[in-house]
Amino acid sequence: MPSSLFAGDSPGWMPRGACQGEDPELFFPITAVGPALAQVFAAKAVCFRCAVRAACLSYALATGQAGIWGGTTQEERHAMRRSSGIRAREHSAMPRSASAAAHHDGNFAGQ
């Protein structure tokens, strides 16, 4: 796999995600606890068979995305950033960015 696929905030790997064609709402659970856990586990099951999971996780860590990315919840990525000192870009407060929507619904046209 070319190293450019792991360029942090580069989204070139998105069209290869296993989530392409899946219901995008699966990757945006309301919470990561209680009844929503079944949704979180279902989304993670898709991620764990994904060939670009590492690049996806790197991108989500770099850009502060909401939802399930790279087999992790937003809360898990917050913990990863805290423990490693990684800072996300400013748009981390957005609940669901345009790139996230495009990524998970298969309409990614490149950026």
Ligand code: SF4
């Ligand atoms: S969210 Fe990321 S790791 Fe999960 S299936 Fe989509 S591209 Fe792969």
